[in-house]
Amino acid sequence: MKLSHRFALRSKLPQAKKFLLLNNRFFQGLIVFIILLLFIFVFSALFNIVWKGIAELAQSIASQEIQFAIRLSLFTSITSTLICIFFALPVAYGLERFNIPGKKLISVILDIPISLPPLVCGVALLLLFGTTEFGTLLAKHGIKFIFSVNGIILAQFFIITPYMIRVLKSTIADINPRLEFVARTLGCSQWQAFCKITLPLAKNGIIAGLVISWARAIGEFGCALMVAGATRMVTETLPVALYLNMAIGDLEMAMASATCLIIISLISLFIFEMVGVRHIPASRIN
Template sequence: MLAVPTAYSLTRGSFPFKKIAQIIIELPLSMPYLVLGLCLLLIFSSEFGKALRDMGFRVVFDKNGIIMAQIIVNLPYMIRLIKTAFAELDERLEIIAGMLGASRWQRFVTITLPLARNAVISAVILVWSRGLGEFGATLMVVGATRMKTETLPASIYLNMATGDIGAAMASAIIILLISFVSLFATSRLERKNLQASRMKDVYWQ
């Protein structure tokens, strides 16, 4: 919901400070996750965070913190993937639709999004599986508390700390299986995209 309109704006839109906005959005890609987690911890431990807590939105050492950490870590990656997919689409189709009277919204819904559908689905799967293995930022914001803020990576960490190698291996195997299925699904979608691209090239020729 956040990545698709943002990626579309960055590829098709024109607005002031577009380059600066793109740099800020993609900055977390080059930052260590522990640093991102520390930034979130400082933000939500400030007066702003305390105000949110008083309104009922707890982040630090709460499940909401897991969601915030996942968004900050994975949203730039999702935007980059979808932006690349939009940039590879042939704009001639959108231009022709615009000449025929279609609005920008109609062009997006009927042309751009359907053509990029497989790429968007592939990005969702990859980012979701990648998010399951995120540990550094989540640990900084919510810690690792059994049955409260325990994610799969946190489960591995806690089980290793207590010497329960079997439970740690079980969590690791779950992550590996999910990663395998995700990569298999995305490879199938990429193959379909390649076939569609070849058919489109033949059509234009």
């Protein structure tokens, strides 16, 4: 009985292996099909815009309106991104390395702009800097945010800072704190250890955060619309130019603005994927 039982089991093994192989191939095929389906959907939607906008892109870019929108978008997005890294880097480091009371609550509050609709963020900034005593005080000293270029920078900063903090927190979390501790035992202060150890190891993460935050800033519309308005040739960024031209039915100018934004996004995401949030292997030393 034992020999016959073993023989029966051996005869069933090839069939079981074939079944597992077919099952694995079906699973892999299903995953690939879903990937291709989503890829075709996204690619088709974006390619349709680029195909229609690329024909008139050169002529549209030559117009003063699109040139103004490009210049303003670049100026405001670069400015807001630089201000963002100035705040996000120490905040991310402190939340990751220090035992701050209420750290989880602080992290949740700082992440709220990610989950809120941009229009709600814009209303919050509009009320804070427009109707409160704080906003009135700033306006009296010549610092105006409502319906101005400063408002665009403020809105972009408010939206992109949580993204930057998340990327930098993930970057710093992957850097072994023992490396900083060793540097401090060798005579470095905490500031020196941060500058000489943490920053070099976090270089790729910082670059990735800058690129993805800048791309998010240049495409910001809802929050900036509520704070700075949509005045042609005054607060007209590329998203606002798209909105205004679609409103009056000028599809050529609208498609040109959309094409510029898509090209910028593609380049930014390509750089982000190339750099990634990868760190030097020494940062994972235990």
